[in-house]
Amino acid sequence: GSAFYQQRSKLSVSAFRHLLKEFNLKFPLEKFRGKYYLIACDGSEFNIARNLKDADTFHEPNDKSVSGFNMVHTISLYEVCSKRYLDLEVQPGRLKNEFQAICNLMDRYAYGGSPIFIMGFSLLSASEFLPTEKWRCAKQ
Template sequence: MIPDKILNVFNRSIKMVCSNIACYCNDPVSDFTRKRKLPAETLIHFIVQMQSKNLNSELCEYFTDLDSLPTASALCQQRDKLDISAFQRIMHLFVNAFDDYKTWKGYHVLACDGSDVNIAYDEKDEDTKRQNGNNKPFSQLHINGLYDCINHVFWDTSIDTATKTRECAALMKMIMRHDYPVNSIITADRGYEKYNLMACCIENNQKFVFRIKDINVFGSILSNLNLPHEEFDLDVTKILTRKQTNETKNNKDKFTIMKKNRILIILMMMGFMN
């Protein structure tokens, strides 16, 4: 694909968001209404091209004209006005602007996984604070992405705290939001081996392939199934229950005893509860 075309599509996506900037700022009445050195479009371009340098160096490299050079304080004030949904909207406009994506047997193959991202240290933010051995504490976020393995683009993303406790919830949110092609197969690694996630996929008619833990690993979905130690392809039916009777305890290949809160989540995903 021609680089100039890609750049033009990206710039057009930014302009579309900035033309409706009131929808993507914290105060739609006053934010980005006055003329500043950092209007919304310039601010977004600057943030997108930022590298890993300190803020003053980034500003000096981007604004070559000293008369237009904003201070770091002014940049932070303008940045605080901008909601993260602006960047999500730009990404969606950008990736949906192309119609020549490749598929595998008619399907987009999407992989969901997470990655840690270091951010500026904030000792007051317990959600992002991390400690690595005897090293100094640092701040970190966890980014969950839905990545197209064939076309090398991200169709959706979700930001989690550094504890990574909401990876499955993030994928469920992206599935229900469905800002990706309908003809898709979602793949994920062993960390996504959850009944409620599978229920979410089934309820939303989403095809999926999840890698799960080995049959001999405690907690694996397969651990209570009597499966052959060879290559196989078979259907398995499981009944999820909260009853702890002799029947359910003695037939673990048929019944899976669930905690109350997990049963409620699955029922909600399957549409049996409001």
């Protein structure tokens, strides 16, 4: 546990993302009704090691935390039928931008087929997709 924690900065998000993609490309995804990929998109927040000097993740003390805390925000794509994570975005808690995260995830989508993206209202309201041959996100 603590050895991994101390060395975690050596595994970049882009390296993890690459491994995830390469793994998933080696094994076909299951399709819903033989045609569609059902892809859930959702965000989560995680507390990380407290660091007062990291202004992008540190949240000041409040009613719930007397000493303050650091947090990152993630948004993931999860293929429901195959029960596999496909991709993720990690953002500093104070700089979270769900619209940009969704655009990044859509731009990197590499699994073809006919995906149906399922997301909650907060993510849906943050996104504005314009259909094209693939798709592109409208810039805010």
